[in-house]
Amino acid sequence: MNTPAHLLIGAAAFARPSYGRTLRAVLIGSVLPDLSLYLMAGVSLFILNIPEQVVFGQLYYSDAWQTVFAIDNSFLVWGLALGVGVWLRARLLVLGASAGLLHLGTDFLLHAGDGRAQFWPLSNWVFHSPISYWDSAHHAQWVVLVSITACAVSYIALWRRGLTLPTKIFFAALLAAEVWVARQWLLFF
Template identity: 55%
Template sequence: MNTPAHLILGLAVFSRKDTPRVTGASAVGALLPDLSLYVMAGASLFILQVPPDVVFGQLYFSQSWQTVFAIDNSFLLWGLVLSFALWFKARAGAAFAGAGLLHLAMDFPLHHDDGRPHFWPASDWIFKSPVSYWDSLHHANWVAPLEGLMVLICAGVLFRRFQRWPMRLLALALLGMEFMVIRSWLLFF
């Protein structure tokens, strides 16, 4: 799934009205599995001036990048964080880990040839799904509208839950970013 979709879904499922720590933790947990990609790709593209085809055709699949992705996309590590949060009755920690696990659960079936080793450190195996969220050669033309509908519903949930405009504006911004990304994927891929 696209990162804005992960954020809005994580917030819809794990945020709580009048509990900013839990809401913030759910946003961070939803973002964290993708953050390394943004940092590494952003530094490579904009600071090091590496061409995009090298970043996404070579570096993305390199052992060093895949090791980072294995760590921040591991069901086992996120499950450990959730276990500790539940053990210590840390609501914000549980929201953080829950949103991270939800992110992974939504990504797992939607990556055809660009998946992550979700069971690291126990295994380096990568599931090669027949379905992709971005590649129309692997049914993205079906997945993207469903993802858009889910995000629209989640935005509605956030609008009902949060009566103040800062959170509503965040939901609208994420919704707008999601639809721009979906449009781009479908136009170019």
């Protein structure tokens, strides 16, 4: 699933109230599993000037990158964070960890051939889903419809919670980004 979708769906599911520290905790939890990819790819592409084919054809699948992805996409790490949050009665940690786990759950189901080891440090096993959020050879054309519908429903739910105008614009931009990125995946893959 694309990152804008994770942010929209995570916020709709867990950000009550949908402002302030609660919203920030949920957005951080929703984005953290993807953050390392953005940082490593961004540095590789724009600072080190490594060709896109190398970044996404070689580096993405390298042991070093996959180790980083295994850590920040581990159900065990995020489950531990949730457990600590519950134990400490730290509501913001519980919300952020819950959003992170929702992110991992959808990724687990929607990565065909590009999944991550989500049970680190106990296992490097990777589930290869028959369904992909971006690859038309693995039903992406259907996933896109479901994803965009879920994002639109999430946006409506968030809107109805009385968001401030800047927050409404932020979530509208995420919805537009999700539609644009989903369109790109279908056109090119």
